[in-house]
Amino acid sequence: MYTEPWNTHIEDKFATPAFRHAAEFWVPRKPLVIVPxxxxxxxxxxxxxxxxxxxxxxxxxxHDGVPMGEQIIVHGRVTDSWGRPxxxxxxxxxxxxxxxxxxxxxxxxxxxxxxxxTGAGRTxxxxxxxxxxxxIKPGAYPWxxxxxxxxxxxxxxxxxxxxxxxxxxxxxxFPGDPLISSDPIVTTIPDEKARQRLVSRLDxxxxxPEIALAYRFDIVLGGINATPAEH
Amino acid sequence: MTTTADDGNRVAxxxxxxxxxxxxxILGPYFTLGMPLCSAVEPEDDRTPFTVTxxxxxxxxxxxxxxxxxxxxxxxxxxxxTGPDGAYSxxxxxxxxxxxxxxxxxxxxxxGAMMRPAVTCLYFPDEANDTDELLAQLSSQQRTTMLAxxxxxxxxxxxxxxxxxxxTFLGWPGLQGDVxxxxxxx
Numbered sequence: 348m349y350t351e352p353w354n355t356h357i358e359d360k361f362a363t364p365a366f367r368h369a370a371e372f373w374v375p376r377k378p379l380v381i382v383p384x385x386x387x388x389x390x391x392x393x394x395x396x397x398x399x400x401x402x403x404x405x406x407x408x409x410h411d412g413v414p415m416g417e418q419i420i421v422h423g424r425v426t427d428s429w430g431r432p433x434x435x436x437x438x439x440x441x442x443x444x445x446x447x448x449x450x451x452x453x454x455x456x457x458x459x460x461x462x463x464x465t466g467a468g469r470t471x472x473x474x475x476x477x478x479x480x481x482x483i484k485p486g487a488y489p490w491x492x493x494x495x496x497x498x499x500x501x502x503x504x505x506x507x508x509x510x511x512x513x514x515x516x517x518x519x520x521f522p523g524d525p526l527i528s529s530d531p532i533v534t535t536i537p538d539e540k541a542r543q544r545l546v547s548r549l550d551x552x553x554x555x556p557e558i559a560l561a562y563r564f565d566i567v568l569g570g571i572n573a574t575p576a577e578h
Numbered sequence: 579m580t581t582t583a584d585d586g587n588r589v590a591x592x593x594x595x596x597x598x599x600x601x602x603x604i605l606g607p608y609f610t611l612g613m614p615l616c617s618a619v620e621p622e623d624d625r626t627p628f629t630v631t632x633x634x635x636x637x638x639x640x641x642x643x644x645x646x647x648x649x650x651x652x653x654x655x656x657x658x659x660t661g662p663d664g665a666y667s668x669x670x671x672x673x674x675x676x677x678x679x680x681x682x683x684x685x686x687x688x689x690g691a692m693m694r695p696a697v698t699c700l701y702f703p704d705e706a707n708d709t710d711e712l713l714a715q716l717s718s719q720q721r722t723t724m725l726a727x728x729x730x731x732x733x734x735x736x737x738x739x740x741x742x743x744x745x746t747f748l749g750w751p752g753l754q755g756d757v758x759x760x761x762x763x764x
Contacts, residue, residue: 441610441611544601
């Protein structure tokens with residue numbers, strides 16, 4: 348029986364009623380019904396939501412003006428566990444603006460939206476598994492009423508290949524951020540070493556001098572044991 | 579992943595250090611992803627479009643607003659979010675039937691508390707579902723959760739994230755090993 352894809356470890360001090368409710372009632376509780384993977388997504392078209400445009404990875408250029416905040420380059424490679432490139436993957440990101448505010452109905456915190464920043468972008472990996480985004484560094488933001496429950500500065504990532512249901516969702520953090528160790532979502536990953544794999548590194552070589560710092564975030568999707576082998 | 583360049587080669591290259599998976603995280607309450615939303619499949623032939631409507635309900639029977647619903651069929655994909663009342667609406671056409679299968683939509687349901695989509699299927703009450711290879715593997719109760727109801731202008735299909743009426747969510751071999759390593763050193 349297979350029962351555990353959804354359980355989220357919540358640190359006691361961050362276990363607000365809303366977080367507990369979501370972790371308890373907004374996820375399946377019954378065991379998944381295991382069927383041959385050829386019966387799932389067998390016909391999945393790739394990128395059926397529309398073509399990825401050349402500028403869709405530039406979150407600085409989606410509006411008439413330039414968004415407020417610190418401009419950054421975020422780039423990296425997507426690979427399997429042996430470093431082999433995951434090419435032609437759809438990479439989607441979403442993030443808060445420089446003030447730590449999302450363009451989202453659920454974000455009712457009293458912070459300013461930026462008319463020049465939506466905070467969502469997409470691209471696809473090239474033959475080497477590489478991707479690049481231009482964006483602004485997101486602000487940290489408070490998560491709950493707990494004094495220490497602030498989200499560290501982060502970008503959300505979703506990676507989708509041919510099998511839609513194999514989507515890999517993760518987050519990128521920034522090196523040296525003091526909020527990481529008490530972040531209510533980062534700490535749902537119980538293992539400290541695993542958390543560190545969400546931290547990008549400052550990449551001087553990819554910086555645009557006098558314009559933008561660059562952060563490198565390589566993403567490892569998994570290996571031999573993670574791969575549905577029946578497609 | 580099936581998308582690597584060496585897809586199909588299940589043997590690890592020798593002499594390379596194995597990299598450790600980047601941990602999955604939950605999507606969080608503000609997820610939007612980066613792709614434009616699209617709630618209609620537009621067929622290239624004259625099949626008549628209809629709507630699929632329904633609600634996403636949580637384990638207490640309350641609406642689950644802000645849940646992403648993705649539908650997949652040979653004719654195309656849709657991606658939309660539930661409104662404040664947990665309702666969604668998609669316009670599409672009857673999918674082509676694949677070999678050994680009855681016409682169906684694959685649905686990916688994602689809430690902010692999930693790390694990956696929950697996968698289920700929608701079947702139509704007016705089709706020969708007893709020929710379907712997937713349904714044949716399910717109990718009659720499980721099959722019932724995948725059957726839409728006919729309405730005046732299409733079909734209705736509610737999704738129960740958990741609770742007594744929980745929808746039937748699908749997994750596949752290999753998924754377990756993937757999930758078990760989340761957040762832990764192998």
